[in-house]
Amino acid sequence: MEAKRPLLLRLVEDYWGVLLLLIAWELWVIANRFNPIVMPTPTAVLNDLVSYPQVYLRNVGITLLVAVFGLVVGMLVGTGLAVAAWFSPIAAGLLNPLTVLFSSVPVVALIPVIARLLGYDTSTVLAIVVIITFFPSFVFASSGLRSPPPGAEDLFRVLGASRLAVLARLALPSAMPNLAIAFKLAAAHAILAAMVAEFLMGTTGLGYLFAKTKSDFQTEQAFGASLVATVISAAAFLAAGWVEKKVRERYA
Amino acid sequence: MKQTFLGALGIAIFLAAWEVIGRTRLLGISWPPLSDVLEMLGDPGRLPLFERALGATLQSTALGYLWGTAAGLVLAAVAHLAPPLRRGSDRLAAVLNSVPSIALGPIFLVVLTRESTPAAVSSIHVFFIVFVSVSSGLQRATPAHRDLFSVLGADRLRRFWRLELPAAVPSLVSGLRLAWPAALIGAIIGEWFGAPRGIGILIINAMQNFQIVLLWCAVLLAVGTSLFFYGLLTLLERAAYSKFG
Numbered sequence: 421m422e423a424k425r426p427l428l429l430r431l432v433e434d435y436w437g438v439l440l441l442l443i444a445w446e447l448w449v450i451a452n453r454f455n456p457i458v459m460p461t462p463t464a465v466l467n468d469l470v471s472y473p474q475v476y477l478r479n480v481g482i483t484l485l486v487a488v489f490g491l492v493v494g495m496l497v498g499t500g501l502a503v504a505a506w507f508s509p510i511a512a513g514l515l516n517p518l519t520v521l522f523s524s525v526p527v528v529a530l531i532p533v534i535a536r537l538l539g540y541d542t543s544t545v546l547a548i549v550v551i552i553t554f555f556p557s558f559v560f561a562s563s564g565l566r567s568p569p570p571g572a573e574d575l576f577r578v579l580g581a582s583r584l585a586v587l588a589r590l591a592l593p594s595a596m597p598n599l600a601i602a603f604k605l606a607a608a609h610a611i612l613a614a615m616v617a618e619f620l621m622g623t624t625g626l627g628y629l630f631a632k633t634k635s636d637f638q639t640e641q642a643f644g645a646s647l648v649a650t651v652i653s654a655a656a657f658l659a660a661g662w663v664e665k666k667v668r669e670r671y672a
Numbered sequence: 673m674k675q676t677f678l679g680a681l682g683i684a685i686f687l688a689a690w691e692v693i694g695r696t697r698l699l700g701i702s703w704p705p706l707s708d709v710l711e712m713l714g715d716p717g718r719l720p721l722f723e724r725a726l727g728a729t730l731q732s733t734a735l736g737y738l739w740g741t742a743a744g745l746v747l748a749a750v751a752h753l754a755p756p757l758r759r760g761s762d763r764l765a766a767v768l769n770s771v772p773s774i775a776l777g778p779i780f781l782v783v784l785t786r787e788s789t790p791a792a793v794s795s796i797h798v799f800f801i802v803f804v805s806v807s808s809g810l811q812r813a814t815p816a817h818r819d820l821f822s823v824l825g826a827d828r829l830r831r832f833w834r835l836e837l838p839a840a841v842p843s844l845v846s847g848l849r850l851a852w853p854a855a856l857i858g859a860i861i862g863e864w865f866g867a868p869r870g871i872g873i874l875i876i877n878a879m880q881n882f883q884i885v886l887l888w889c890a891v892l893l894a895v896g897t898s899l900f901f902y903g904l905l906t907l908l909e910r911a912a913y914s915k916f917g
Contacts, residue, residue, distance in 0.1 A: 432760075433756065433759055433760060434759045434760055434763050435760060435763055435764075436757070436760035436764075437760045437761055437763060437764025437765075437767075438760075438763060438764055438767050441764070454782070458782055459779075459782045510678060512678075513674070513675050513677075513678025513679055513681075513682065514678055514679070514681060514682035514685070515682060516675075516679060516682075517679035517680075517682055517683060518679075518682050518683060518686060521683070521899065525853065525895045525898055525899070526853050526856045526857040526860060526894050526895070526898050527857070528857045528860055528861060529857075529860060529871075529875060529890075529891045529894040529895065530891060532875055532876075532878075532879035532887055532891075533702075533887060533888065533891055535879070536702035536879070536884065536887070537699055537700075537702045537703060608769065608770060612770070612772050612773070615772045615774065616772070616773065616774055616861070619774045620879075627772075627774065630772075630774060630775065634778065639778075642775075642778070643775065645775075646771065646772050646774075646775030649770075649771075649772045649775070650767065650770045650771045650772065650775075651770075652770075653770035653772075654766055654767045654769075654770035657766050657769070657770060658766065
């Protein structure tokens with residue numbers, strides 16, 4: 421347990437990089453006398469954020485909902501397929517190279533293809549988030565399921581446990597830390613992927629807000645949308661890191 | 673042997689399903705048969721178009737990859753050598769990684785030129801992955817090794833160059849492998865903001881003009897390039913692990 425540090429010191433110690441970046445941005449815009457249409461200052465962006473909360477809140481709600489729902493479905497499908505591969509060596513043999521292949525694919529390049537297939541609406545955004553979160557959860561769940569503590573699998577076999585019992589009592593619990601890593605990787609990306617998809621298709625949510633305000637020269641609001649997305653995504657990353665730590669303490 | 677066979681079978685089933693779905697128009701006209709896409713890719717008349725686009729994207733990706741790796745290495749080293757800066761640089765990296773890449777585009781467009789925006793977006797993606805992998809790699813040297821170096825009179829900097837940096841090479845190389853697809857994605861997104869040519873431009877134009885087969889060609893080019901370099905980097909990773917691991 422570390423001693424409580426004063427708030428200001430903690431702020432500077434933890435966020436000196438971010439603060440430096442924001443100050444440099446502010447000074448750079450003022451020094452160059454940029455038109456706010458081209459490049460607003462961070463204070464102007466913040467001001468816009470406070471002035472029109474309802475615009476942001478509505479779009480954040482949509483994007484967040486799609487991202488969370490997609491994250492859950494993607495992780496369930498990924499873990500489910502990993503369990504299928506764990507049960508059957510044939511399924512594992514068929515699936516493994518394909519997932520390695522796909523996990524090295526730039527998924528953003530697939531967005532236009534998926535949009536053409538499913539149409540330009542929210543279900544496409546959802547599909548993209550599912551695909552993005554599916555790969556890490558499948559890859560990490562597979563390797564977690566196959567690495568129980570040494571000797572444990574023999575013990576289960578000696579005690580006559582069924583395959584299902586081994587899965588529920590041994591393989592799944594030992595895969596939990598790995599799943600938590602997959603969750604951490606996927607959580608931050610889910611919201612960003614949703615935003616790129618919304619931006620490309622111009623449907624709803626934060627990405628749409630960004631695209632629309634950018635083309636209407638409301639640059640402050642466009643950057644406001646990005647700022648909100650940055651904060652949510654960073655918070656998701658840090659929160660998922662905390663969940664990962666808890667899971668590791670519980671299961672490892 | 674059996675695994676290799678099953679793997680090849682899995683990929684073959686996937687490709688066959690692609691062709692059948694395309695031929696039977698099961699998913700509508702947006703899903704062309706594989707053979708049509710390959711035919712267009714092999715068409716000599718279109719070769720200059722693909723060559724120009726791929727060349728531009730590869731150049732941006734390579735530049736972003738180099739810059740991002742350098743920045744990630746330097747920040748990780750600085751944070752490692754100056755512990756008070758460590759927490760702040762972790763947060764900075766996490767926040768930078770959380771900035772939506774579509775927001776990075778317009779920012780770099782003001783700071784840089786249209787031509788160098790793709791490389792800049794790509795470098796941010798690479799920076800985060802390299803920073804995270806190097807930071808954890810630098811901590812891999814065991815306390816026993818560290819003590820030995822201290823006892824033998826090595827100063828902080830010498831210990832860094834001779835012990836900690838070599839110990840971080842395997843995780844650096846793993847990071848480099850994972851960073852490649854991310855670099856390519858960054859370059860493609862960066863190109864959407866007015867780059868004169870590139871795979872990203874090809875994808876956007878084909879998507880907006882309903883040139884379905886051309887769209888798939890561009891996607892296949894991106895995927896193929898990604899896989900090729902990913903494979904190369906996997907080989908490099910194996911070599912690094914057997915030498916430094």
